[in-house]
Amino acid sequence: MSRRILVSLAGALLVVLAGRQPTLVPLTRTPGICPKPLTRSPLPETMALSETTLFALEYMNGCVGDAVAAQQAWPEWQSATIAGGDVPPTRVVSDPYPTMHSVVVDAEHDRVFMSDPNRHAIWSYPRLAASKGAEAVTPLTGIRGPSTGMMFIAGVTADPTAQEIYTVDNDIGDRMMVFPYDADGNVKPKRVLSVPHQAWGVSINHARDEVAITVEAPREIVIYKRTATGSDAPLRIIRGPSTGLGDPHGIFFDGTNNELIVANHGNNGGREPAPSQSVDEDETDTIVGGRFDPPSITVYPGDAKGDVAPIRKIQGVKTGLNWPMALDIDLQHNEIAIANNGDSSIRIFRRTDGGDVAPVRVITGARTGIKGPMGVTFDVKNDEIWVANYGDHTALVFSRTAAGNVAPKRVIRNAPGGSPTVGFGNPGAVAYDSKRDEILVPN
Amino acid sequence: MHGIFYDPAHDEIVVPVALGGAVLTLPGGATGGEPPLRVIQGSRTGLVQPDTLYVDLAHDEIIADSGDNAVLVFPRTANGDVAPIRRIGGPNTHISNIFGLTVDSSRNLIIVANRVEFGRQSNDGILIFNRTDNGDVAPRAVITGPHTGIIKIRQVVADETRGQIFVTVKNNFEYYNPNDPRPSPWNPDQTGFIGVWNIEDNGDVPPRGVIKGPASGLVWPAGVAINPQSHEVYTIDSVSNALFMFSTPEFFVKRLTSLSAGR
Numbered sequence: 189m190s191r192r193i194l195v196s197l198a199g200a201l202l203v204v205l206a207g208r209q210p211t212l213v214p215l216t217r218t219p220g221i222c223p224k225p226l227t228r229s230p231l232p233e234t235m236a237l238s239e240t241t242l243f244a245l246e247y248m249n250g251c252v253g254d255a256v257a258a259q260q261a262w263p264e265w266q267s268a269t270i271a272g273g274d275v276p277p278t279r280v281v282s283d284p285y286p287t288m289h290s291v292v293v294d295a296e297h298d299r300v301f302m303s304d305p306n307r308h309a310i311w312s313y314p315r316l317a318a319s320k321g322a323e324a325v326t327p328l329t330g331i332r333g334p335s336t337g338m339m340f341i342a343g344v345t346a347d348p349t350a351q352e353i354y355t356v357d358n359d360i361g362d363r364m365m366v367f368p369y370d371a372d373g374n375v376k377p378k379r380v381l382s383v384p385h386q387a388w389g390v391s392i393n394h395a396r397d398e399v400a401i402t403v404e405a406p407r408e409i410v411i412y413k414r415t416a417t418g419s420d421a422p423l424r425i426i427r428g429p430s431t432g433l434g435d436p437h438g439i440f441f442d443g444t445n446n447e448l449i450v451a452n453h454g455n456n457g458g459r460e461p462a463p464s465q466s467v468d469e470d471e472t473d474t475i476v477g478g479r480f481d482p483p484s485i486t487v488y489p490g491d492a493k494g495d496v497a498p499i500r501k502i503q504g505v506k507t508g509l510n511w512p513m514a515l516d517i518d519l520q521h522n523e524i525a526i527a528n529n530g531d532s533s534i535r536i537f538r539r540t541d542g543g544d545v546a547p548v549r550v551i552t553g554a555r556t557g558i559k560g561p562m563g564v565t566f567d568v569k570n571d572e573i574w575v576a577n578y579g580d581h582t583a584l585v586f587s588r589t590a591a592g593n594v595a596p597k598r599v600i601r602n603a604p605g606g607s608p609t610v611g612f613g614n615p616g617a618v619a620y621d622s623k624r625d626e627i628l629v630p631n
Numbered sequence: 632m633h634g635i636f637y638d639p640a641h642d643e644i645v646v647p648v649a650l651g652g653a654v655l656t657l658p659g660g661a662t663g664g665e666p667p668l669r670v671i672q673g674s675r676t677g678l679v680q681p682d683t684l685y686v687d688l689a690h691d692e693i694i695a696d697s698g699d700n701a702v703l704v705f706p707r708t709a710n711g712d713v714a715p716i717r718r719i720g721g722p723n724t725h726i727s728n729i730f731g732l733t734v735d736s737s738r739n740l741i742i743v744a745n746r747v748e749f750g751r752q753s754n755d756g757i758l759i760f761n762r763t764d765n766g767d768v769a770p771r772a773v774i775t776g777p778h779t780g781i782i783k784i785r786q787v788v789a790d791e792t793r794g795q796i797f798v799t800v801k802n803n804f805e806y807y808n809p810n811d812p813r814p815s816p817w818n819p820d821q822t823g824f825i826g827v828w829n830i831e832d833n834g835d836v837p838p839r840g841v842i843k844g845p846a847s848g849l850v851w852p853a854g855v856a857i858n859p860q861s862h863e864v865y866t867i868d869s870v871s872n873a874l875f876m877f878s879t880p881e882f883f884v885k886r887l888t889s890l891s892a893g894r
Contacts, residue, residue, distance in 0.1 A: 263780025263802070268837035271881045272827070274844025278863075282873035306872055337807040339870075360805055360851075360869065380807065405650055405680065435650050458652030458679030458698065475699065477674030477712065478652020510664075530664065610874070615867040616633035617683065617786050618854035618874065623639055623659060627856070627865055629874060630632035630646055 283610045285324075285603035286311055288583050290344045290514050291563035291576040292353075299328070299369065300600075301353050302563065302576055302583060303344040305613045307332060310344060310353060310367065311602065315567070318598035322605025324581075331367055333374025338365060340614040343389040343402075343438070343514065344563075347414075352378065356387040356401055359614045364390065364401065364412075379417045384410060388437045389450070389514065395443030396490060398423065402436035402450060407461050409436065409448060409488070426488060428463035428495025434481045438514040438526070445519075445539075446490035447499075451512035451526055454481035463495035483509035485524065485537070502537055504544025509535070514576075518566040518588070523548070525573060527561035534564055534575055534586075551575075553593025557584050572597070581607050633730070633853075634683030634696070634786070643668065647681035647695060654684060654695055654705070671695075673712025677703050683729060683744075683786065689736035690762070692716075696729040702741060702760070719760055721767025726758065731787035731798070734762060735830055742796055742830075743770075744787040755784040757798060757828065774828055776835025781826070786854045793859075793886040794830040795839075799823065799852040799866060823852045825866055827882055839887035842866075842877055849875065859883050 286304035293300050298315040309332030317325045331353075332338070339361035345354045351369040362385050365377040386404040393400065397414045408427035412420060426433070426448070435455035441448055459473040484503035488496060502524075503509070510530025517524055522539040533552035537545065551573075552558060560579025566588065567574060575584045575596075581603035584596035612629045619628040636645045642659035653672035657665065671693075672678065680698030687694060691707045701720025705713065719741070720726055731744030739762040747754040756775025760768065775781060783801035790797065803821040824843030828836070842864065843849065850870040857864055862880040867873070881887075 262843070263837070264778045265780065265837045265841075268778075270838060271840040271887050272842050272879060274846045275842045275877050275879060276846040277848055277875040278878045279876040280848065280873055282871065334811075339805075361807065363807060453650075455648070455650035456652070457650055458676075475674070475677075475679055477676060478648070478672045478678060480651050480653070480672070610872070612867070612874075613872060614869045615872070615874075616853045616869060617635050618856045618865050618867045619635040619637045619644075620856045620858050620865060621637045621639075621644075621659065622858075622860075623637075623642055627874065627876075628635050628637055628644065629854070629867055630635040 281610060283608070285581050285607055285609075286330075287578055287609060287613075288576040288581065288602065289342060289562045289578060290355075291565050291574050291583060292344050292346045293565050293567045293572075293574055294346050294348045295567050295569035296348050297351070297369070299346075300574065300583075301344055301346055303341045303355050304332075305340045305342065305358070306609075308336070308338045308341065310338070310341070310355060312353075312369075313600060315570070316598075317600050318585075319601040319605075322601070324601045324603050327602070329370070329372040331371050331373070331375060335374045335376045336365065336367075337361065337363055337377060337380060341365075342387070343391075345390050345392055347392055347394075349394065354390050354392065354399065356383055356390050358386060358388050358404075362387070364399075379415070381412065381416050382419050383412075384408070389439035391439045391441040393441035393443040393490065395446070396441075398441065400439055400441040400448055402439045404435050404437070404455075405457055407431070407433040407436060407456065409433070409439065409450065424491075424493040425463075426492050426494065426496060427461050429460050430495045430497045431488075432481075432484065432486050432498050432501060434484070437512065438516075440515055440517045440524075442490065442517055442519070448488045448490060448492065449515060449517060449524065449539075450486050450488070451515045452481075452484045452486060453511060454483045456481060483507075483512050485509070485512065485515065485526065487542075500540070500542040502541050502543070502545060506544045506546040507535070507537075508533070508547065508550070513561065514563045514565075516565045518568050520568050521588075523566075525564045525566060527564040527575065529560055529562060529578070532558045532560060532579070534558060534561060534573070549589070549591040551586060551590050551592070551594065555593045555595045556586075557582060557596055557599065578609070579611075580609060634681070634732075635854075636684060636686045638686050638688060640688050645684060645686050645693065647684045649680045649682050649698060652676075652678045652680060652698070654678065654681060654693060669708065669710040671705055671709050671711070671713060675712045675714045676705075677701065677715055677718060683732050685732045685734050687734040687736050687762070694732050694734055694741060696732060700726050700728065702726065702729065702732065702743060717763070717765040719764050719766070719768065723767045723769045724758070724760075725770060725773065730785050733787050733789045733796070735789045735791050735794070736762070737791050738794070738830060739763065740771075740789075740830065742787055742789060744784045744798060746784055748783075753782050753804075755781045755800075757781070757784070757787065757796065759830070759833075772831075772833040774832055774834065774836060778835045778837045779826070780824070780837065783823075785852065788855055788857055789830065790857055790859055790883070793883070795882070795887060796828045796830055796832075797855050797857055797864065797882075798826045798828070798838075799855045800826055801851045801853070801869075803851065822850050824849060825852055825855055825864060825877075827887060829887065840879070840882050842879065847875075847877070848873070857883075
């Protein structure tokens with residue numbers, strides 16, 4: 189849904205005066221954004237305004253210290269006289285800090301990894317990292333920059349055995365990228381796999397040596413060999429009207445019980461996805477009209493293929509599901525945790541639940557600090573549950589059995605306390621509300 | 632969502648929902664989980680995966696991308712599983728992949744930001760139809776070609792008073808070549824722009840106004856909106872994930888026919 193951006197109050201990254209004449213402006217780095225920039229030469233103290241804005245964006249996005257303003261290639265306009273030109277913005281609304289999207293904990297190596305679509309990065313922290321008050325925690329590593337290939341990444345998972353981190357582009361990119369644990373800075377992935385457009389969740393099944401990825405619009409789960417790379421084809425696809433998949437997001441590939449567990453928003457586009465080996469939307473699919481189904485958690489056999497019905501489905505009013513994002517399974521206690529973005533809660537169900545069932549526990553309320561959660565993961569070894577908030581700049585750690593309106597055990601900030609988030613990610617449109625003098629940005 | 636329209640006459644927000652094959656109308660002041668006032672969705676609507684839309688307040692119509700290479704027109708107050716009252720689509724229309732839609736109601740025109748990609752080339756352009764066109768009809772004008780600079784077109788909005796069209800252009804194909812020091816879309820020599828054309832323009836013609844260059848900060852501008860009263864252009868950038876506001880009185884004080892100096 190659209191989010192209102194009150195321009196005059198939102199966190200402005202750059203506020204420069206209108207004008208066309210180059211002006212020298214201070215060039216400073218926002219602390220904590222890029223703790224280990226690959227600066228090859230000292231930054232100049234000032235830069236001409238005409239060079240600054242793009243450089244600042246690249247600098248912030250890519251952590252590259254190459255302070256060379258590239259010459260721009262222009263279209264074939266040489267013979268034309270064109271009004272405007274290289275006009276600096278009068279105002280910019282942007283979030284200079286990373287956002288916290290999805291989270292995964294490797295309890296064996298005491299590492300936590302979080303995906304960040306705002307700055308196109310993966311950040312890692314010590315498992316016991318915590319903010320003292322309002323200050324941000326300095327991450328152990330930050331993988332970011334043009335060489336990483338990461339754009340608007342979504343889900344993240346880790347392979348503790350191979351010590352590898354996996355993430356997928358949800359928009360702009362259409363790739364799965366795998367990095368070693370010790371990757372830091374503007375580095376190339378260890379492996380890159382082309383995946384369908386609008387991938388969101390990613391999960392590894394070691395027993396099968398496979399990786400499963402959810403894809404939103406075609407409503408499918410695509411399963412690859414774990415070590416797939418390049419343009420390798422998937423091993424199989426779960427797709428079709430019987431699957432009950434509706435805008436799938438979080439996924440857990442359960443190697444112990446040989447099952448796939450998926451969180452669905454319930455959105456169904458106008459085409460009925462036919463069972464096929466095509467991983468992208470097929471224009472020959474029958475047009476049946478769009479549909480909004482209630483959100484759900486659906487479960488499939490681990491070796492399912494094609495148009496298969498779920499073996500269990502959690503769905504209905506009692507579930508409280510509302511924009512369910514990431515999910516995780518505690519195989520020791522047989523529980524599902526879901527990041528319920530729509531009502532800022534974490535909902536815990538029994539792994540074997542089906543039908544219209546209430547969660548066994550819900551963590552929500554003002555004391556919890558949960559705000560628009562995208563990521564959730566269990567740390568069974570340490571009896572904890574982690575939450576990544578997309579609605580502010582925090583990750584939260586609770587006792588595994590926490591319930592109700594309880595304070596977290598630890599808070600990890602990646603920005604000073606109170607720093608706002610813009611709320612948008614890869615926005616595609618903008619509108620002006622002339623009645624309220626506001627700018628509307630849809631996500 | 633890749634589209635949004637604010638309706639000042641009825642204080643409503645209208646959005647396409649691509650993933651649900653729907654068009655939703657919400658109260659103008661909606662916040663949180665407020666339900667929509669109206670939902671157009673279902674097999675009769677022809678909505679498959681609508682990315683963008685516009686509301687023609689003068690003629691009380693919603694003009695929507697079908698997500699199926701067609702422009703659909705509904706009554707503004709349509710609700711439920713209703714058929715469109717007009718549909719522009721078919722090979723003669725050249726409509727391929729709609730990324731932006733707007734209407735110049737005073738001139739009775741529908742303007743389509745049309746994406747035609749093949750590999751790392753494109754024939755993207757601006758298609759202009761008569762507002763009441765229906766069926767497989769040819770556009771009355773097409774702005775496309777190398778002199779336009781249009782590669783990967785996005786949103787479009789019309790300034791009816793001055794008869795101008797504002798368009799966002801990404802100007803850059805996304806691909807990942809790990810051997811490039813700055814793979815697309817990070818390479819700063821191929822950044823996008825906002826282009827301004829006159830509504831009567833046709834063919835392979837350069838824009839009459841542009842916002843482009845390193846000082847602009849634009850990398851991949853996606854959305855565009857205008858505020859003629861304050862002489863401002865707003866855009867949202869899908870790489871830097873930022874909202875930019877530009878003050879460009881030269882685009883609004885008078886029509887861009889007698890051109891000022893560029894770049």
